[in-house]
Amino acid sequence: MAKKVALIMGSDSDFPVLKACVTKLKSFGVEVEVHVMSAHRTPELACAFASRARDNGFGVIIAAAGKAAHLAGVLAAHTTLPVIGIPIKSSTLDGLDALLATVQMPSGIPVATVAIDGAENAAILALQILGVTDESIAEKLLDMKQDMVQKVVAKDDKLQSQLYDL
Incomplete structure (x- = not known):
């Protein structure tokens, strides 16, 4: 059975950047679910989603957040699935804050991180991960x-x- 990709964004204001990710995944025929969840405002919801993701048919989780971008790390802490972080350029620090928050993960909680606003590359990385078992x-x-x-x-x-x- 084909694995799905979850795209979780910290705010719906991130969606214009993330459309490229959804478009790329769909162009490969991969099912993608897109949700808004916050590491800070809805932590229980985010943790529950991540902990059930494998059982719900997901193969990869992509997490996009700006500013204090802890979403990818929170999701990664609650799953054994690969998590890809997309730091989103926000109104402050041109996304450097989000990049550092996404890439600086403690040992044992890896997050593969793409460039600031790197939505298409996140989709391609997710496809490469799924492609290991899907010819x-x-x-x-x-x-x-x-x-x-x-x-x-x-x-x-x-x-x-x-x-x-x-």
Whole structure:
């Protein structure tokens, strides 16, 4: 049975950044559930979700939060599933506060952290994790990477043509 991905955001104001994550996961045919939960305002709800995630068919949890971005760590503390953190750029410190809060985890509670506002890379990392046991996802990832190569080669060819004409 195909595993789902959970995308948990600390605030609904994060959703414009996270649309790219949802879009990428859906483009691979992966079911994604999206929820708003707060490490600080709804800690019981977040902990309960994480502790039941494996039994509910999830394979990866992605957590996105800004400012005091403890959401990914709180979720990771309550599950054995891989957790990917997306630090969200907020009105203060350009997301550096969220990056540090997400990446600085104690031993035993790992959180894979992508770049500030790195929603698409979080989706790709989740797909790579699922692709370890799902060959169809692995094949789609390979196709995506080959497409990236072709695009870069085409851009280089175009550049070389422009340089030749100088």
